[in-house]
Amino acid sequence: MGLFILRRLGVMILTALCLTFIVFFLTNLGPNLEKLAKTQGNNRMSDAEVVQWLDNRGYSRPLVVRYGEWLGVVPGWTRVADDGEETGRCVDFGMTIADAPTLCGLFQGDLGFSTVSDDEVSNIVGGRLALTGWLMLIAFSVMVPGALTIGILAGMKEGSRTDRTLSTISIASTATPEYVSGVIFIILLASSTAGLSPWLAENGWIEGRTLFLGSSRSAMDDITFWNFALPVMTIALYGMGYIARMTRASMAEVMTAQYIRTARLKGVSFRNIVLKHALRNALIAPFTVIMLQIPWLLTGVVIVETLFNYNGFGWTLVQAASNNDIELLLSISIVAVIVVLTTQLISDIGYVYLNPRIRIS
Numbered sequence: 434m435g436l437f438i439l440r441r442l443g444v445m446i447l448t449a450l451c452l453t454f455i456v457f458f459l460t461n462l463g464p465n466l467e468k469l470a471k472t473q474g475n476n477r478m479s480d481a482e483v484v485q486w487l488d489n490r491g492y493s494r495p496l497v498v499r500y501g502e503w504l505g506v507v508p509g510w511t512r513v514a515d516d517g518e519e520t521g522r523c524v525d526f527g528m529t530i531a532d533a534p535t536l537c538g539l540f541q542g543d544l545g546f547s548t549v550s551d552d553e554v555s556n557i558v559g560g561r562l563a564l565t566g567w568l569m570l571i572a573f574s575v576m577v578p579g580a581l582t583i584g585i586l587a588g589m590k591e592g593s594r595t596d597r598t599l600s601t602i603s604i605a606s607t608a609t610p611e612y613v614s615g616v617i618f619i620i621l622l623a624s625s626t627a628g629l630s631p632w633l634a635e636n637g638w639i640e641g642r643t644l645f646l647g648s649s650r651s652a653m654d655d656i657t658f659w660n661f662a663l664p665v666m667t668i669a670l671y672g673m674g675y676i677a678r679m680t681r682a683s684m685a686e687v688m689t690a691q692y693i694r695t696a697r698l699k700g701v702s703f704r705n706i707v708l709k710h711a712l713r714n715a716l717i718a719p720f721t722v723i724m725l726q727i728p729w730l731l732t733g734v735v736i737v738e739t740l741f742n743y744n745g746f747g748w749t750l751v752q753a754a755s756n757n758d759i760e761l762l763l764s765i766s767i768v769a770v771i772v773v774l775t776t777q778l779i780s781d782i783g784y785v786y787l788n789p790r791i792r793i794s
């Protein structure tokens with residue numbers, strides 16, 4: 434197991450380097466750098482002025498060298514202006530080149546400075562990731578138990594009325610994207626002119642004008658059931674159907690196994706057959722699917738956070754891409770890559786523990 438984990442960690446590092454280099458290459462294309470120069474400088478800058486602006490800030494250096502600077506394995510660029518002002522990648526305000534560190538990049542914990550938010554990228558990403566973490570945690574705690582319950586109930590008796598009903602619900606939830614279900618929830622539960630809220634308000638069953646809040650911006654300071662229910666429901670509904678379908682298929686396959694038939698012939702009750710014999714083996718395949726929902730939640734919240742005005746990780750990703758905030762966009766990408774690779778490693782390890790018959794070659 435230890436050798437397997439070491440090999441996977443090596444593959445993860447190589448994968449992360451390749452993916453981050455691709456993102457670095459795409460974000461540093463000529464049009465993006467030109468847009469950055471005109472955004473930070475002047476929209477009426479000539480081509481020569483754009484080239485000069487980029488050269489003064491180290492963007493004209495070779496791409497591989499700049500990628501090494503961003504990682505922190507290549508010394509950062511420095512420049513001494515005609516008036517004697519010293520600037521560079523690692524030179525902070527009021528610091529000279531001699532006092533500045535030689536390396537300042539990802540490996541040194543320096544993620545750069547946001548050109549739009551006027552703040553350090555690490556502060557922005559850390560705060561936004563914490564907000565999204567709460568959304569992911571609550572949605573995950575609702576989605577997984579609900580999906581497993583639906584899948585197990587549907588798979589216990591394949592072809593029954595319960596199976597057909599729950600399978601239809603699972604397919605419908607998977608086929609409904611977040612931007613559709615979110616809008617439906619807002620209209621039905623958070624609109625003062627349509628849906629259930631006007632009727633409930635007229636009958637005096639709710640104090641406010643709406644049953645739930647259509648905007649979750651207040652949840653950034655104080656999470657309540659009323660301002661956080663709709664985004665959680667929107668995320669959980671979409672992911673729940675996929676997990677439930679996988680669980681149902683796995684449970685139905687296990688229930689037809691030979692050892693299940695033997696247990697039935699021995700007179701074991703149906704409840705004990707499901708709980709003691711079928712359930713653990715039926716959860717092996719869904720476990721991988723459940724772990725893969727974590728990176729999906731991290732990137733899938735882009736639509737939900739934008740729809741409900743919740744300024745988390747996904748909302749920040751949209752803002753960084755639309756504002757061409759290169760340093761922030763790169764940091765968001767490396768966080769997403771780390772989360773994806775880590776969950777895949779945990780999934781592989783957990784798969785082995787759930788099924789000891791699997792041999793690691």
